[in-house]
């Protein structure tokens with residue numbers, strides 16, 4: 251197995267990959283990536299995540315057919331789901347779904363950085379049909395697909411899409427109110 255890359259290097263080289271080789275991803279590696287995913291923080295440590303791993307080519311193709319956002323032909327898909335029964339309940343008795351989505355996103359980033367360290371490529375997919383995916387995968391009512399992460403070996407390197415500058419998007423203390431012409 252390839253020597254793991256350092257965290258900062260993984261942060262810099264991780265890209266959304268939309269073209270994959272045919273090489274399958276070993277289940278031992280998938281397990282190792284998910285072990286990193288579950289180290290993410292979660293609201294009240296509820297860990298409301300549920301990961302559905304698809305490495306059966308027939309299932310992958312079925313999901314792909316209903317997921318216009320999937321680029322290329324990834325050998326593996328991981329469906330990131332929320333378990334509604336594990337979501338935090340707010341004081342007024344309603345379920346806090348937002349916290350669950352934050353938890354899931356943090357787990358996904360952990361997993362994607364770990365994948366990068368193994369030389370794997372990933373892409374978050376939100377453009378898909380959650381209800382159809384839920385049906386195809388015969389998921390119980392409480393397990394709700396939120397997004398998919400594709401996984402496979404990248405066909406080639408991808409350049410980094412331009413980032414907005416820190417100068418444009420960050421400020422200290424009350425600077426933002428002055429930028430907007432308001433005095434607090």
Ligand SMILES: Cc1cc2nc3c(=O)[nH]c(=O)nc-3n(C[C@H](O)[C@H](O)[C@H](O)COP(=O)(O)O)c2cc1C
Nearest residue numbers: 264265266268319320321373374375376377410411
């Ligand atoms: C919430 C979310 C939804 C996304 N949905 C898709 C998608 O459906 N299809 C796709 O190709 N990329 C999708 N992406 C990937 C973004 O396009 C990508 O992260 C962005 O262009 C920056 O590129 P980078 O990840 O290589 O830095 C999504 C990313 C996020 C965070």
